[in-house]
Amino acid sequence: MIVDAFYAAPAVLILALAVYTTVVRGTFAASVGFLAYGLLLTITWVQLHAVDVALTEAAIGAGLTSLLLVRASHRLRESEAAIRAETPGLPLKLAAGLVAGIVGGGIALAVLTLPEPAPTLAPQVAANLAATGVGNPITAVLMAFRAMDTMLEAIVVLLALVGVWSLAPDRAWGGRQGPRYNADPDGILAFIARVLPPIGIVVGIYIFWIGADHPGGKFQGATVVAAMWLLAMLAGLTDAPPIRRRWVRALLVAGPLAFVAVGIVGVYAAGTFLGYPPDAAKALILVIEFALMPSLAFTLGLVMAGAPERPEEAA
Amino acid sequence: MTGTTLVGLLAAALVAVGLYGFLVNPQPLRKLIAFNLVGNGVFLLFGFIAERGGLPGIGGDPVPQALLITGIVVAFAATALAVTLLLRLHESTGSTSLADEAPSPKDPAA
Amino acid sequence: MSFALDLLTYVAVAAGAFFYLAGTIGLLRFPDTLTRLHALTKADNLGLGLIVLGLLPHAGGVADALKLVAIWLLVMLSSADAGQLIARAARRAMRRGEPPAP
Numbered sequence: 087m088i089v090d091a092f093y094a095a096p097a098v099l100i101l102a103l104a105v106y107t108t109v110v111r112g113t114f115a116a117s118v119g120f121l122a123y124g125l126l127l128t129i130t131w132v133q134l135h136a137v138d139v140a141l142t143e144a145a146i147g148a149g150l151t152s153l154l155l156v157r158a159s160h161r162l163r164e165s166e167a168a169i170r171a172e173t174p175g176l177p178l179k180l181a182a183g184l185v186a187g188i189v190g191g192g193i194a195l196a197v198l199t200l201p202e203p204a205p206t207l208a209p210q211v212a213a214n215l216a217a218t219g220v221g222n223p224i225t226a227v228l229m230a231f232r233a234m235d236t237m238l239e240a241i242v243v244l245l246a247l248v249g250v251w252s253l254a255p256d257r258a259w260g261g262r263q264g265p266r267y268n269a270d271p272d273g274i275l276a277f278i279a280r281v282l283p284p285i286g287i288v289v290g291i292y293i294f295w296i297g298a299d300h301p302g303g304k305f306q307g308a309t310v311v312a313a314m315w316l317l318a319m320l321a322g323l324t325d326a327p328p329i330r331r332r333w334v335r336a337l338l339v340a341g342p343l344a345f346v347a348v349g350i351v352g353v354y355a356a357g358t359f360l361g362y363p364p365d366a367a368k369a370l371i372l373v374i375e376f377a378l379m380p381s382l383a384f385t386l387g388l389v390m391a392g393a394p395e396r397p398e399e400a401a
Numbered sequence: 402m403t404g405t406t407l408v409g410l411l412a413a414a415l416v417a418v419g420l421y422g423f424l425v426n427p428q429p430l431r432k433l434i435a436f437n438l439v440g441n442g443v444f445l446l447f448g449f450i451a452e453r454g455g456l457p458g459i460g461g462d463p464v465p466q467a468l469l470i471t472g473i474v475v476a477f478a479a480t481a482l483a484v485t486l487l488l489r490l491h492e493s494t495g496s497t498s499l500a501d502e503a504p505s506p507k508d509p510a511a
Numbered sequence: 512m513s514f515a516l517d518l519l520t521y522v523a524v525a526a527g528a529f530f531y532l533a534g535t536i537g538l539l540r541f542p543d544t545l546t547r548l549h550a551l552t553k554a555d556n557l558g559l560g561l562i563v564l565g566l567l568p569h570a571g572g573v574a575d576a577l578k579l580v581a582i583w584l585l586v587m588l589s590s591a592d593a594g595q596l597i598a599r600a601a602r603r604a605m606r607r608g609e610p611p612a613p
Binding site: 090092093094097100101104105107108113116117120127130131133134135136137138139142143146147150151154155158159161162165166168169170172173174178179182183185186187189190191193194197198200204205206207208209211212223224226227228231232235236239242243245246249250253255303305389390392393 | 403404405406407408409410411412413414415416417418419420421422424425426427428430431433434435437438441442444445446448449450451452453454455456459460461462463464466467468469470471473474475476477478479480481482484485486487488489491493495496497498500
Binding site: 275277 | 595
């Protein structure tokens with residue numbers, strides 16, 4: 087009974103916040119509600135014995151996504167009243183509620199009638215874990231058993247950045263992303279943007295490094311490093327680089343290219359794309375991880391910075 | 402009913418709430434939030450199924466859990482692209498309306 | 512010895528939870544942004560400190576204990592800064608004559 091309360095309390099709060107973000111009047115309030123909701127969701131992930139997912143949710147789901155939403159809702163605040171006039175009437179709301187209820191009810195029914203015993207691949211992962219040289223089974227899945235997914239994931243993030251770049255107006259093409267932030271250089275934001283990044287970068291690299299054997303990994307670590315960079319940008323201490331620069335593009339593609347290169351090596355060394363010879367598995371995984379981590383941090387930071395808005399020379 | 406089944410039901414409820422918000426809210430940023438709620442519901446459902454396949458020593462089935470990490474990152478990438486698109490739409494038209502016939506802006510100075 | 516440590520855990524975590532509760536009640540009941548910030552940042556930092564103190568005897572080793580303390584210090588740093596930033600935004604809004612946030 088008391089165990090169920092541990093599950094029920096966060097579940098009730100999460101559902102209440104989800105409803106709040108859906109029905110609250112202001113978009114800014116909805117974005118902040120989504121942030122709190124994401125943080126609570128992290129607790130549920132821990133309860134599901136998915137600490138790696140909890141870290142990802144905290145860093146990316148609650149952290150980066152909410153920052154995007156909060157910033158965007160602030161920029162869109164003037165259009166808020168006009169768009170509210172388009173709210174549909176009661177009949178459409180009732181119909182939407184009916185559709186949502188049917189879909190939700192169907193999923194709930196599926197949840198309650200799942201087959202026993204549950205299908206699982208955990209025994210196969212446990213049996214083959216030693217061959218990868220990695221101790222964290224999730225890292226083993228990400229980097230060895232399903233490495234193709236992870237490679238495509240890194241490329242998807244890169245493609246999202248290409249999409250963000252392509253939204254530049256003509257005058258800003260090749261220039262710097264996002265607005266130039268001017269915070270008080272002696273203010274509290276500039277202070278924390280000087281104090282926190284050295285600590286945050288160490289924490290990010292630690293999360294990345296520990297991922298081999300414990301919960302953590304490059305995506306979570308890269309997010310923390312990217313967040314430190316964003317903090318310095320928001321405080322006006324540094325600026326997004328002009329996207330025209332060659333070093334910017336080289337750093338962005340270095341990680342995914344190393345991943346593809348290791349994959350091609352696998353064709354010759356192990357007979358299949360992304361195959362690792364058993365003796366070299368850990369070494370090859372490390373090569374990919376070390377190449378991917380800086381590229382990912384850089385890509386995530388630039389995806390957050392927004393479309394290019396300023397020509398290169400403008401300060 | 403065990404505690405994790407409750408999480409499975411929460412997943413179903415999140416999908417329903419998100420779907421409702423996606424259909425009813427005219428503001429595109431709100432639609433994005435609702436879309437993320439639906440996504441979280443699906444992820445949670447996946448996590449619930451992963452947890453059922455757990456072994457002693459390994460918390461849950463690591464294969465779906467690893468795919469979840471991929472899913473969360475890809476959902477973020479899609480959301481970031483959509484938010485940037487929306488901001489550009491607002492910048493060039495002054496409106497965020499998705500209607501076919503956008504109502505003419507009442508205040509052209511805005 | 513272990514009984515004394517368990518007692519410390521119970522007392523400290525319970526006290527921490529009490530301060531969290533007090534901070535949350537303040538957040539919900541106080542009339543404006545500045546007083547709510549006061550309730551939230553002060554009470555929650557103390558509450559988290561007490562919970563960390565209570566968990567220290569059960570940390571797996573010195574490294575884990577240091578990590579717990581580091582979490583507390585980082586949360587204090589960030590909540591102090593976030594509190595300052597929100598307070599400044601609230602003051603600016605007041606000077607512009609905007610109604611205080613609900």
